[in-house]
Amino acid sequence: MNKIFINARFLTQEVTGVQRFAIEISKQLKQIAPAGQICFVSPPNILHKGLSSELEAIVVGKHTGHLWEQLDLMQFLRSQGNPVLINLANSAPILYGNNVVTIHDLAVFHNPKWFSLPYRTYYRFLTPRIIESSRLVFTVSKAVKGEILSKFDLPKRKVQVIYNAVSGSFKRSDFQRPATKAKYVLTVSSLDPRKNLRNLILGFTQAEVTDHDLYIIGGKSAAYASTDLERIIQNDNRIKLLGRVSDEDLPGLYSNAKLFAYLSFYEGFGLPNIEAMAMGTPVLTSDIAAAKEVCGGAAFYTNPNNINDIATTISNLLKAPALLEEYSNKGLSKCREYSWTNSATKLYDAITKL
Missing domain, CATH: 3.40.50.2000 (Glycogen Phosphorylase B;)
Known part of the structure; x- marks a missing residue:
């Protein structure tokens, strides 16, 4: 041996x-x-x-x-x-x-x-x-x-x-959705220019939905170029920069989100997309090659370079609960392939x- x-x-x-x-x-x-x-x-x-x-x-x-x-x-x-x-x-x-x-x-x-x-x-x-x-x-x-x-x-x-x-901690059955809770769109990524948080934030602020927050989970790293994201975030109290969260808290944050948005300019795989799917959260992601390969027909797609497209898509999805529920079920099925x-x-x- x-x-x-x-x-x-x-x-x-x-x-x-x-x-x-x-x-x-x-x-x-x-x-x-x-x-x-x-x-x-x-x-x-x-x-x-x-x-x-x-x-x-x-x-x-x-x-x-x-x-x-x-x-x-x-x-x-x-x-x-x-x-x-x-x-x-x-x-x-x-x-x-x-x-x-x-x-x-x-x-x-x-x-x-x-x-x-x-x-x-x-x-x-x-x-x-x-x-x-x-x-x-x-x-x-x-x-x-x-x-x-x-x-x-x-x-x-x-x-x-x-x-x-998806790791074993991401099991939708382990998290009961409370009857009343904050309404929010979630994204999980490092504060990295490639992750395109700027366009997501601008698209979210322009969306015709004012009763949701945007939760951003992720930390800084010296590996990435500096950004002015924190200044942009300070201009809208609906945008919540949560920083890094524990592995114990992350599944619940996925589970209770109305929509998961992950709009990177480029990805090798895009693990957060299937983590969100495993928690029954519908996914909006970029129409890039890796995301389409991984998510297939179980996600919504938008142009990560077009803020108007992002805003319109977020607006339309948050106003369509039946469609979100349909894609929640599609995502639960898709993530089992991995x-x-x-x-x-x-x-x-x-x-x-x-």
């Missing part, structure tokens, strides 16, 4: 969609693989102590961040005989020759202005090199697979799709065939 190592740097990071993927896949791999086959390796600055204990992660090295990944992790792997290393979160030790990497999207190549200069400089340098040198490349949608194959000279068999899914167990099994099978 060959031992497989997993780059668990995600244990040191705040949870966004990329880290959620890494966490859920890791939990499943821990169950799928024979005892002792998989070893999770982490830097010392772990944020998620309980998860680290669950995965039985080991701490190696003294550095953190990119330096740990490029130096400490690689040195440790060489001391172990250069085993397969699974990297689940867009990054990998660049000089290591036995990588398997997951690339969630190619956003840094679409619009550099979405990201801070240090972030985009690093990832525009790193991404091509780890894609071309890795033994296998996983990604989270056929849309991104097509982008990778178009941009890089790779054989098709080297790039495989493993979808995101499974962390199936995705992790596909990854594990591919790794064991190397």
Whole structure:
């Protein structure tokens, strides 16, 4: 039995969609693989102590961040005989020759202005090199697979799709909708220019519905270019910036929303869309390739660049409760097509065939 190592740097990071993927896949791999086959390796600055204990992660090295990944992790792997290393979160030790990497999207190549200069400089340098040198490349949608194959000279068999899914905490039956509650539209995203919160906010404020609030869940990151969103938000007391919320509180916030809106300019998958579906909340999302692939006929679509379209669509939907209920049921059915167990099994099978 060959031992497989997993780059668990995600244990040191705040949870966004990329880290959620890494966490859920890791939990499943821990169950799928024979005892002792998989070893999770982490830097010392772990944020998620309980998860680290669950995965039985080991701490190696003294550095953190990119330096740990490029130096400490690689040195440790060489001391172990250069085993397969699974990297689940867009990054990998660049000089290591036995990588398997997951690339969630190619956003840094679409619009550099979405990201801070240090972030985009690093990832525009790193991404091509780890894609071309890795033994296998996983990604989270056929849309991104097509982008990778178009941009890089790779054989098709080297790039495989493993979808995101919904974690077990997202169960509509666990949350009873109260008889009286706040009326709100919900969005969940980092305060990232790519997520297009500006147009969503402007569309919401222009919509012909005045009895709903807009709840925005998400935090800031140094990775993203600065925005003036907070100033815009301050001009309308119906817009509620909730910041990061706990995994325990998030499902209930999805469940009680009248509509979930996720209007990114670009996505690799768009995990919040299917999380909302799992909670029975109808979804309005962007008419972009990945969203259409993932949501199919179970979501409403609008042009993320057109504020008038966004405003009109929000107005029409909030005035059509029967239509919202129809798409609530469609979403509940659609999200069942995605499974962390199936995705992790596909990854594990591919790794064991190397």
